Amino acid sequence: MIWLTWRQLRASAAMLAAVLVILAIVLALTGPDLASRYSAGITACTQDNTCNRFYDRFFGGHEFSFMAVSLVVLLLPALVGLFWGAPLITRELEAGTHLLVWNQSITRARWLAIKLGLTGLTAVAAAGLCGLMVTWWSDPLDKSASESLALMAPLVFGARGIAPMGYAAFAFVLGITVGMLVRRTLPAMALTLAVFAAIQLAMPLLVRPHLMPPVTSTFELGQTNVDGMGMNRDQGGAVEIHLRSAVPGHAGAWVLSGSLVDRSGRTLGSGGGGEVAVPVSTTSGPCAPSGSPFMDACMAEINRLGYRQKATYHPLERFWPFQWIETGIYALLTLGLTWLSFWWIRRRLS
Amino acid sequence: MTSVLQAQGLGKKYGKRWALRECTIDIPAGHVVGLVGPNGAGKTTLLKLASGQLEPTAGGITVLGGRPAGGPAQLAKVGFVAQDTPVYAGLAVAEHLRLGERLNPRWDAAFARERIARLGLVPTQRAGKLSGGQRAQLALTLGLAKRPELLILDEPVASLDPLARREFLQSLMEATVEHELSVVLSSHLVSDLERVCDFLIVLVDSRVQVAGETDKLLATHHRLIGPRRDPDRLPADQHVVSARHTDRQSTYVIRTDAPIHDPAWTVTQLSLEDLVLAYMDKHTAENRRVALEVQR
Numbered sequence: 182m183i184w185l186t187w188r189q190l191r192a193s194a195a196m197l198a199a200v201l202v203i204l205a206i207v208l209a210l211t212g213p214d215l216a217s218r219y220s221a222g223i224t225a226c227t228q229d230n231t232c233n234r235f236y237d238r239f240f241g242g243h244e245f246s247f248m249a250v251s252l253v254v255l256l257l258p259a260l261v262g263l264f265w266g267a268p269l270i271t272r273e274l275e276a277g278t279h280l281l282v283w284n285q286s287i288t289r290a291r292w293l294a295i296k297l298g299l300t301g302l303t304a305v306a307a308a309g310l311c312g313l314m315v316t317w318w319s320d321p322l323d324k325s326a327s328e329s330l331a332l333m334a335p336l337v338f339g340a341r342g343i344a345p346m347g348y349a350a351f352a353f354v355l356g357i358t359v360g361m362l363v364r365r366t367l368p369a370m371a372l373t374l375a376v377f378a379a380i381q382l383a384m385p386l387l388v389r390p391h392l393m394p395p396v397t398s399t400f401e402l403g404q405t406n407v408d409g410m411g412m413n414r415d416q417g418g419a420v421e422i423h424l425r426s427a428v429p430g431h432a433g434a435w436v437l438s439g440s441l442v443d444r445s446g447r448t449l450g451s452g453g454g455g456e457v458a459v460p461v462s463t464t465s466g467p468c469a470p471s472g473s474p475f476m477d478a479c480m481a482e483i484n485r486l487g488y489r490q491k492a493t494y495h496p497l498e499r500f501w502p503f504q505w506i507e508t509g510i511y512a513l514l515t516l517g518l519t520w521l522s523f524w525w526i527r528r529r530l531s
Numbered sequence: 532m533t534s535v536l537q538a539q540g541l542g543k544k545y546g547k548r549w550a551l552r553e554c555t556i557d558i559p560a561g562h563v564v565g566l567v568g569p570n571g572a573g574k575t576t577l578l579k580l581a582s583g584q585l586e587p588t589a590g591g592i593t594v595l596g597g598r599p600a601g602g603p604a605q606l607a608k609v610g611f612v613a614q615d616t617p618v619y620a621g622l623a624v625a626e627h628l629r630l631g632e633r634l635n636p637r638w639d640a641a642f643a644r645e646r647i648a649r650l651g652l653v654p655t656q657r658a659g660k661l662s663g664g665q666r667a668q669l670a671l672t673l674g675l676a677k678r679p680e681l682l683i684l685d686e687p688v689a690s691l692d693p694l695a696r697r698e699f700l701q702s703l704m705e706a707t708v709e710h711e712l713s714v715v716l717s718s719h720l721v722s723d724l725e726r727v728c729d730f731l732i733v734l735v736d737s738r739v740q741v742a743g744e745t746d747k748l749l750a751t752h753h754r755l756i757g758p759r760r761d762p763d764r765l766p767a768d769q770h771v772v773s774a775r776h777t778d779r780q781s782t783y784v785i786r787t788d789a790p791i792h793d794p795a796w797t798v799t800q801l802s803l804e805d806l807v808l809a810y811m812d813k814h815t816a817e818n819r820r821v822a823l824e825v826q827r
Contacts, residue, residue, distance in 0.1 A: 184633050188626065277617030284582060285634035286607035
């Protein structure tokens with residue numbers, strides 16, 4: 182049975198292996214160079230305190246490859262589910278070959294176990310290898326990425342670490358289960374894709390923020406968490422502050438929500454893209470536009486008046502705990518669907 | 532004599548429709564059993580129940596004393612060649628033999644290789660490129676080389692041309708004699724089965740109409756032609772299978788163990804095809820009557 186499973190998997194496994202080998206070669210050739218340039222740049226920038234500018238330049242120079250490799254890791258589980266999971270059973274049902282193989286001296290459950298196990302392990306190994314390679318390669322870029330593309334950002338988190346293994350295992354078994362229920366390859370593939378995409382969207386939006394209780398804290402305003410300030414003459418000349426989704430002292434934190442609060446803790450407005458008007462005099466004092474170092478002095482004045490950024494976030498240190506928890510969740514889902522598929526092949530599928 | 536297949540009140544329902552019902556049969560070992568009936572009569576359902584592809588809705592079935600597909604040992608004893616003889620299109624002929632060798636403890640590799648060579652199949656050819664007849668032969672080879680005690684074939688010749696049909700059935704017969712196995716094969720054409728079967732099951736409208744050794748069936752079924760007479764006036768031991776009447780003449784197909792002495796009848800023997808058609812006819816006649824009663 183192992184031979185038959187391998188014989189049926191051979192061609193597509195070879196294709197996947199070829200893609201992975203090419204990816205590995207490219208990453209292995211460019212990775213050390215990337216790391217050395219990063220460390221050289223950091224050494225240079227810490228001397229003259231221009232690291233923010235270095236990060237932008239460094240990341241901007243490799244943004245395309247960063248996006249490309251992340252996309253590969255994100256897509257691989259979906260492709261596994263579509264092209265290995267969904268057709269695994271439906272292809273046999275459509276060709277009628279299940280009647281051939283189920284009448285050899287092997288029980289259906291054993292047939293499924295070997296097919297699912299061997300193909301599934303190959304898929305998980307491929308996704309894991311791919312994810313860890315990319316994690317290693319993009320480490321310098323992850324360190325210099327802006328907050329929206331940092332390690333904990335929803336888009337990047339799923340393309341790093343061990344989570345891709347969980348995704349691949351889940352997508353694969355999801356494909357098998359949907360295939361058994363739908364019994365036709367193309368609809369099964371479409372449905373698998375739809376369900377998997379929905380779950381992959383729901384996970385970072387609805388589930389992942391609650392994997393651990395997020396930290397809520399207030400921070401002084403500064404360059405890290407203020408994107409820009411301006412003056413709005415229409416509203417009586419208030420200073421407007423545009424908050425960033427970052428918190429000082431916790432580089433790479435995943436900020437779920439941020440707002441500006443005043444001395445008594447009253448919320449002035451959220452930092453979610455909008456500008457927050459701060460009632461500070463702009464006709465006199467540090468925030469008057471005549472003052473030459475407008476930005477720094479005005480910021481200091483606003484801080485002195487007690488205005489703070491209040492943010493709810495997950496610090497970067499939670500990256501690996503989150504990876505383990507999320508992989509565990511997907512592993513449990515995978516086990517559940519595996520159980521369902523075994524139950525179904527014994528009871529219902531015939 | 533031991534039974535290869537025993538069914539008691541066996542039934543299978545798809546949704547609300549019974550594909551097979553109240554099927555009670557006992558097939559003794561050592562026969563080539565023909566399962567005949569029109570399309571959609573439930574032949575495939577019965578064979579799939581026997582091979583364990585389906586679970587019965589009602590009643591029970593034992594094959595060679597065990598529950599169909601109850602475990603690897605049971606699977607090893609029963610060979611099954613499905614309708615349209617499916618094979619893996621992407622796998623070569625030799626790879627199919629390897630598949631059989633890997634998945635069957637009693638696999639006869641020498642026989643399989645020899646048979647493939649005798650049939651002129653190229654081992655390196657992909658099964659998807661084989662003709663219908665060759666594919667059927669490959670599937671039969673897989674079924675035979677497994678060395679089962681019972682081989683079940685579901686409409687194995689349905690998609691074959693007359694020559695390939697004859698060759699297929701011929702080689703099936705040779706193998707049956709050689710390996711002393713019991714065979715159950717289905718067809719909607721009696722002519723396919725006539726030359727090879729010594730036991731017949733007629734299945735019409737999801738019910739078994741008659742089952743028995745062909746010799747006995749032919750000896751106990753007669754066609755009577757004579758002056759018009761109501762079925763009530765026939766002797767009690769003569770079971771009417773089908774009846775046709777014109778104004779002055781009646782034609783009956785009856786089943787009886789006793790000899791027919793009534794000189795009014797012209798008694799003729801039935802061919803197997805006539806016999807099967809009579810049972811199909813009986814059924815359609817009943818349906819017609821039911822339909823008329825409903826209309827009234």
